[in-house]
Amino acid sequence: MKTEPKILRWGFSTGTAAAAAAAAALYELLGHTLPQVLEVPLPGGQRLAVPIVRHGRPRAEVGEGVVVKDGGDDPDVTHGAEIGARVWRLHGSGDVEELHLHGGEGVGRVTKPGLPVAVGEAAINPVPRRMLRQSLQETWDRLAPGGPLRLGAEIFVPRGEELAQQTLNPRLGIVGGISILGTTGLVKPFSHGAYRATIHAALKVARAGGIEHIVLTTGRESEDCARRLLPSWPEEAFVQMGDYVGYVLGQAGRFHFVRVTVAAFFGKALKMAQGLRNTHASRGPVDLGLLGRWTAEITGRRELARSVAGANTARQALEMLLAAPAPAVVARVGETMLAYLRIWGGSGSHLTAIILDPSGQGSWQGESPGG
Numbered sequence: 001m002k003t004e005p006k007i008l009r010w011g012f013s014t015g016t017a018a019a020a021a022a023a024a025a026l027y028e029l030l031g032h033t034l035p036q037v038l039e040v041p042l043p044g045g046q047r048l049a050v051p052i053v054r055h056g057r058p059r060a061e062v063g064e065g066v067v068v069k070d071g072g073d074d075p076d077v078t079h080g081a082e083i084g085a086r087v088w089r090l091h092g093s094g095d096v097e098e099l100h101l102h103g104g105e106g107v108g109r110v111t112k113p114g115l116p117v118a119v120g121e122a123a124i125n126p127v128p129r130r131m132l133r134q135s136l137q138e139t140w141d142r143l144a145p146g147g148p149l150r151l152g153a154e155i156f157v158p159r160g161e162e163l164a165q166q167t168l169n170p171r172l173g174i175v176g177g178i179s180i181l182g183t184t185g186l187v188k189p190f191s192h193g194a195y196r197a198t199i200h201a202a203l204k205v206a207r208a209g210g211i212e213h214i215v216l217t218t219g220r221e222s223e224d225c226a227r228r229l230l231p232s233w234p235e236e237a238f239v240q241m242g243d244y245v246g247y248v249l250g251q252a253g254r255f256h257f258v259r260v261t262v263a264a265f266f267g268k269a270l271k272m273a274q275g276l277r278n279t280h281a282s283r284g285p286v287d288l289g290l291l292g293r294w295t296a297e298i299t300g301r302r303e304l305a306r307s308v309a310g311a312n313t314a315r316q317a318l319e320m321l322l323a324a325p326a327p328a329v330v331a332r333v334g335e336t337m338l339a340y341l342r343i344w345g346g347s348g349s350h351l352t353a354i355i356l357d358p359s360g361q362g363s364w365q366g367e368s369p370g371g
Contacts, residue, residue: 106161161176249346
């Protein structure tokens with residue numbers, strides 16, 4: 001008897017949990033009755049209803065809210081963890097809006113360069129920071145009697161330091177707790193079959209719409225950057241391939257797309273240049289030792305090569321190469337990546353590879369004409 005495939009349940013990110021907890025804390029601070037579920041805005045324009053599990057006023061001038069992070073059917077180490085926020089008014093005169101964001105207990109602090117948050121700051125990534133501000137602003141506009149938003153907010157994770165030991169944070173130099181993450185606010189359930197089926201459907205829709213040039217990206221952020229670089233391309237031409245590089249290139253060949261562009265940030269590009277058909281962390285780490293050897297071979301600068309090989313992240317390694325400057329090393333990564341894309345995609349399509357820098361601009365671009 002044939003069974004229907006299970007529909008996997010989506011979850012929400014630690015960033016979404018923090019934004020909902022902060023809104024709940026502001027309800028308490030302003031003395032308003034708090035509903036059991038709060039809606040928070042997501043980066044893509046959607047809204048999500050998030051249950052509030054605990055709230056109160058730990059001190060007279062501080063509101064507090066707590067959310068349990070739900071990873072859906074793609075649970076990670078933070079699934080089931082409490083993510084909390086405390087909010088208070090900023091004193092002093094002035095009518096300028098201010099939000100002072102802090103990391104409390106269980107939220108890591110950045111100690112090494114190469115991450116999207118500066119050294120010394122709480123490990124709350126840029127998108128969650130924007131989500132927190134938007135969630136607090138919406139709540140303030142709805143509940144406050146008037147005047148500009150002037151708040152301090154502290155995010156805390158009661159078991160964060162313990163949970164962080166099961167993540168890459170210690171190796172990345174994030175100490176004292178977990179990171180508050182998320183680029184979409186949602187956690188997409190991880191299923192090889194379901195994800196491949198989604199990719200196949202996206203390619204089919206593009207081909208049926210008469211699109212001959214597709215743009216493959218590894219996720220939402222790289223797609224947003226690619227859209228800015230290629231503003232005239234229709235929406236259906238952009239396909240998020242995730243980590244399934246080899247699979248998607250093979251499928252693109254079967255659909256006979258005339259041109260295929262692959263846009264990726266440096267870490268994913270380097271993994272492709274290592275010959276990894278699947279760039280998920282479980283399939284292999286970024287090989288900065290290889291990048292260091294290429295740096296020594298191409299530039300002859302041993303000190304630079306040692307720094308690159310010992311970089312904290314691929315992002316930091318790219319920043320070193322761009323500052324050196326050593327564009328030929330970045331080009332080696334791109335050319336090797338492009339060679340593997342050709343192997344995985346076959347000889348038919350015209351291939352373009354773009355390596356994105358941390359600002360979302362193209363730091364290298366190369367092409368391989370099809371046969």
